[in-house]
Amino acid sequence: MDELEEIKVTFFQECDELMADCEVGLLAMEAGTGDAETINAVFRAVHSVKGGAGAFGLEALVRYAHVFETLMEEVRSQRVVAEPELVRCLLRAADVLADQITAARIHGRPNEAATAAMVVELEGWITGHAGAAPADAPPASAGLDAPIEFAPVAFAPMALDPIAPASDDFGFQPMTIAIPDLPDLDFQPSQAVMDILADAPGPAVWLVTFKPHSDLYAKANEAALLLRELERLGSVETTLDESDLPDLENMEAESAYLGWTVRLTAEIEEAAIREVFEFVDGDCELTICRDGAAPESEAAADPIAALLAQAAAPMPVIDPIAPIPTPQPADAAAALMAELAAKPPSETPIPRLAAAAPASDEFGFTPTAAAPVASLPDAPVALAAPAPVEMAPAAAAAQAAVKGGAAPPAASQATIRVDPERIDKLIDLVGELVINQAMLAQRVAEHGFAPSSNIAMGLDELEQLTRSIQDGVMAIRAQSVKSVFQRMPRLVREVAAQTRKQARLVTDGEATEVDKTVIERLSDPITHMLRNAIDHGLETPAERIEAGKPAEGTVRLAALHRGGRIVIEVSDDGRGINRPRVRQIAIDKNLIQPDAVLTDEETDNLIFLPGFSTASVVSDISGRGVGMDVVRRSVQALGGRISIASRPGEGSTFTLSLPLTLAVLDGMVVDVAGHTLVVPLTAIIESLRPKADEVRALGPQGSVLAVRDSYVPLIDIGCVFGFRKVPIAPNEGVVLLIESEDGTRAALVADDIQGQRQVVIKSLESNYRQVEGIAAATILGDGRVALIADVDAMVAMRRRAAPADPVLYAAE
Amino acid sequence: MTEPLILESVLDLKAAAALKTALLERRGQPLSVDASGVQRLGALCLQILMAARHTWADDTNPLAITPRSDAFNESVRLFGANAHLADVMLEGAA
Numbered sequence: 001m002d003e004l005e006e007i008k009v010t011f012f013q014e015c016d017e018l019m020a021d022c023e024v025g026l027l028a029m030e031a032g033t034g035d036a037e038t039i040n041a042v043f044r045a046v047h048s049v050k051g052g053a054g055a056f057g058l059e060a061l062v063r064y065a066h067v068f069e070t071l072m073e074e075v076r077s078q079r080v081v082a083e084p085e086l087v088r089c090l091l092r093a094a095d096v097l098a099d100q101i102t103a104a105r106i107h108g109r110p111n112e113a114a115t116a117a118m119v120v121e122l123e124g125w126i127t128g129h130a131g132a133a134p135a136d137a138p139p140a141s142a143g144l145d146a147p148i149e150f151a152p153v154a155f156a157p158m159a160l161d162p163i164a165p166a167s168d169d170f171g172f173q174p175m176t177i178a179i180p181d182l183p184d185l186d187f188q189p190s191q192a193v194m195d196i197l198a199d200a201p202g203p204a205v206w207l208v209t210f211k212p213h214s215d216l217y218a219k220a221n222e223a224a225l226l227l228r229e230l231e232r233l234g235s236v237e238t239t240l241d242e243s244d245l246p247d248l249e250n251m252e253a254e255s256a257y258l259g260w261t262v263r264l265t266a267e268i269e270e271a272a273i274r275e276v277f278e279f280v281d282g283d284c285e286l287t288i289c290r291d292g293a294a295p296e297s298e299a300a301a302d303p304i305a306a307l308l309a310q311a312a313a314p315m316p317v318i319d320p321i322a323p324i325p326t327p328q329p330a331d332a333a334a335a336l337m338a339e340l341a342a343k344p345p346s347e348t349p350i351p352r353l354a355a356a357a358p359a360s361d362e363f364g365f366t367p368t369a370a371a372p373v374a375s376l377p378d379a380p381v382a383l384a385a386p387a388p389v390e391m392a393p394a395a396a397a398a399q400a401a402v403k404g405g406a407a408p409p410a411a412s413q414a415t416i417r418v419d420p421e422r423i424d425k426l427i428d429l430v431g432e433l434v435i436n437q438a439m440l441a442q443r444v445a446e447h448g449f450a451p452s453s454n455i456a457m458g459l460d461e462l463e464q465l466t467r468s469i470q471d472g473v474m475a476i477r478a479q480s481v482k483s484v485f486q487r488m489p490r491l492v493r494e495v496a497a498q499t500r501k502q503a504r505l506v507t508d509g510e511a512t513e514v515d516k517t518v519i520e521r522l523s524d525p526i527t528h529m530l531r532n533a534i535d536h537g538l539e540t541p542a543e544r545i546e547a548g549k550p551a552e553g554t555v556r557l558a559a560l561h562r563g564g565r566i567v568i569e570v571s572d573d574g575r576g577i578n579r580p581r582v583r584q585i586a587i588d589k590n591l592i593q594p595d596a597v598l599t600d601e602e603t604d605n606l607i608f609l610p611g612f613s614t615a616s617v618v619s620d621i622s623g624r625g626v627g628m629d630v631v632r633r634s635v636q637a638l639g640g641r642i643s644i645a646s647r648p649g650e651g652s653t654f655t656l657s658l659p660l661t662l663a664v665l666d667g668m669v670v671d672v673a674g675h676t677l678v679v680p681l682t683a684i685i686e687s688l689r690p691k692a693d694e695v696r697a698l699g700p701q702g703s704v705l706a707v708r709d710s711y712v713p714l715i716d717i718g719c720v721f722g723f724r725k726v727p728i729a730p731n732e733g734v735v736l737l738i739e740s741e742d743g744t745r746a747a748l749v750a751d752d753i754q755g756q757r758q759v760v761i762k763s764l765e766s767n768y769r770q771v772e773g774i775a776a777a778t779i780l781g782d783g784r785v786a787l788i789a790d791v792d793a794m795v796a797m798r799r800r801a802a803p804a805d806p807v808l809y810a811a812e
Numbered sequence: 813m814t815e816p817l818i819l820e821s822v823l824d825l826k827a828a829a830a831l832k833t834a835l836l837e838r839r840g841q842p843l844s845v846d847a848s849g850v851q852r853l854g855a856l857c858l859q860i861l862m863a864a865r866h867t868w869a870d871d872t873n874p875l876a877i878t879p880r881s882d883a884f885n886e887s888v889r890l891f892g893a894n895a896h897l898a899d900v901m902l903e904g905a906a
Contacts, residue, residue: 004825004826057852212855217825217854217855217856218825220825222824222854222855223854223855223891224853224854224855224887224890224891227890227891227892228890231890237892238890238891238892239892240891240892240893240895240896242859242862242896245859245862245863245866246863247863247866247867247870248832248835248836248839248860248863248864248866248867249836249867251832251859251860251863253828253829253831253832253856253860254825254828254829254856256855256856256859257859258855258858258859258862258891260891260892
C-alpha cells in the first residue's frame, strides 16, 4: 500500500468515527437533549469529513458535505430552528453522507438520485423554504432538474479524483446555496462570516502568503486544492513566486520551491482562511494579513519594533475589529520588556498566550499557524507585557473560537491507533506466557517443593503477575459495544420506513466492554434481531392505537455484563409471539408432531428451528431465507446462547449471552480414557457421582440418569470421540450435567475430573482442521494439548448415533 | 523538432520524478510538450515545467506546451502561472 493509500485509509477510519459522533449528536438533538455544543459537534464532524475529502480530491463527497455543513451552520447560528422534522432530515442526510463516504472508499458510485434529492431537501431548509421540500424525499429528478444556481468558478476537472471518474456525472451543486440575505456573494457563509457581518460589515481584503514545504506534497496534499479553497471564499488574485526555483538539472522533483500570494477579497474572518490551511498546518509557511497592514511575520521578527510601531501608530489601521489595548508609550513598553526579561520564564504566561494566540486579535497580532511559537521566542512575551489584563479575553476568544469550530480541533489526542494484528500477537504471546507459567508451576510441584518455599512463593507471584498482564492485554482489545450500537439507529429508521411502522430505538449500556473479536461478530445477530423485532414484533401504528398503545413502538437494545458474560437484550413493546400461529406453522412445516404438547417457552423457541418463518408474506426485511436459526447458530458458534421471552400483547425480549472474550475460557478439565479434555464451564450445571440405582438402562445401548425428578440421557464422552467402544459404568466415573443451547439437558460421563482451569483457546481450524464435537484446543500446564469439547455438537452427534432417539422420548 | 513529449493525465507527486527525467532526456533540442491529455496538474509538476522553461530558454532552444487540455489551462490559471508560462503557451487550448 503506498503512502497516499495509507493516509486515505486513516481518513476513512476517521470518517467512521466522525460519522458516529455526528449520529450521536443528531440523536441527542432528536431526543431533545442536545445543546449548542451538540450542534457544534455535529457541525465539526461534517466539516472535518469535508476537509479531509477535499485533501483527497473527493469532489462529490466535498460537494455534498458542503451543503450539509452549510445547513448545520444555519442551525448552529440559530437561523434555522432545529425542529424535530429538521432533525429527522439531518439524520437522513447523515445516512446519505455515510453512503457517500462508503462509495468513495470503495471507489464506487454513490446513489446519485438519493444524493441529489437530499441536497434539494437540505437546500430547502437552508433557504427557509422547508415547506417546499417535503419531509419525504422528493422524486430524484427534482434534485437534478431543480433550478439551482451554479458557481462553476470553484469547479475544475483537475480536482477530480482520477479513480472516481463518475463523480462529475452528478452535476455540480456545491455553490448552490442561495442565501437570501447575501444573494450576490459567491462565498460560503460560515460562523466567521456571520460574526463579521454582525460586528463589522464591509468587505475585507486579505493577503494570504503561503509557501508549501516538501512535506505538504509528501503527505498527499496539494497546493492546487488550497488555492481552490481560497477561490471558494471570495474573489482572488493569485501571484506565483518562483524566485526559489532552481534550474531543471538541480531541482529535486519532489521538493517544493514555489510560493503563492493570494489577494482575497471576501467578507470573512481570518479564521475562515485558516480553516483552509487546517489540514496542512505545519507543512507550509503561512502568513495572513489584511491588505495594508504589515504582515505579522515581520512583526514577529522584530517584536520591539513592532510594539513601538503599534504604540505609535493609530490602532485601527492594524485591525479595525479588535479592541485595542490603550497605546503604550514606547518607553513604557521598553520598561515592561525589561521587567519581563528579568522574570524567570516560568512566571511568564507564555503557554496561555500561545494557546490563545491564533484568535488574539485583541493585540492586532496573529501569529501564523505555520510558524510554531518556538520560532517566535520573544513575541509572545513582548505582547504579554503591555496588556496582561487582556489575557483573559484573549483566552476566552480562543475558547470561543474552538467552541465555534473555527479553530483547528483540539490537538491533544486521547487515543492511539494500533494495528490490531500487533495486539493479537501480544495476546497470543501472553497466552504462551500463561501456558509457560502453568508448566513451570507443574514442574516445581513435581519436584516436591514445599508451598512455603521461596521458589513456590515466587511462582505464585509470577502467576498473579501473569494473570494481571493477561487481564491488561485483554483490556486493550476490549471495546465498548457502542461501535455496534451506533449503527443501529439507522437500521431502525430504515426498517421502520420500509415496513411503514413507527419505531424508536432506545439503547442502554453502550459503554459495556467486550473483546474486539466478539464485537465484530455481534453486529449480524443484533441486526437480525432488531429487524425481526420491528418487522414481526411491532404492530402497525393503526393496530397499536387500537390496542391502546402509542403509535410509535419502542425497540430497546441493551448490553450488560452478567456472570462473566456479556448479555445483549433486544426487546420490543409489540404484540408478542403469536403462539397458536407459531405452533400451526411448525406443524405445517413438519417441525413438530400435531399432537405435541409444548410449553409456552418451547413454543416460542420453535422460531429458532431451521426453516421456520412466521411472515406469511415474505418481506424485504426478515424473509430473506435467513431465519432466527441462523442467528442462533452464529451465536452458538461464539460460545453464546440465545433465549426468548414473550408476553402476548406486551412484546418480546430476545436475550443473547456471549463470552467476553474468545481468547480464554473457563473450563472443567476431565480425563476420558487416558485423554484430557476441557468442557466449557458455561455449559455445566453441576457435576456429580451417580449411585448405581440412579442409572437406568434404556434400549440396547442407551441409559438415562435420574437427576432429581427427571431423566436425562447419559452420554459417554469416550464413546462419542471413539476413545473406547464400551461405555464405562456411570457410577464408576464422574457425570457432568450439562445444558445445551436449546435448553435440553444431558449427562456427560467422564473418568475423572482434574479441576477447573482457565485455558487459552487455540484454534483447531486454523492450526489443523475442523473436528466435529471439538470446539478448539488448548495447551495444558504439562505441555500437552487438550481438546475443548463442543458440548452441543457432542449431544447432536450422540442423537444421530441413536437411531430412533428413544433416549429423548424417555427423558420426557 | 523531435517527438513531442506526451504528458501523463495525472501529474501529481508520483509523476514528478518521471517528468523531470523525461524532460532532461530531451534537453538540448527543441521540444514540444503535449498536455492535451492532462486531467490533473499538481504544483510539483508545474514547477518542473517552469524550470524546464528556464532551462530551454537558457539553452536558446524553443519549447512549446501545446496542445493543452482545458484542465491543464485551468490549473495554470489557478496557480497564477499564466504569466510565467505565457511564452511557451502561445496557442490556445487544443
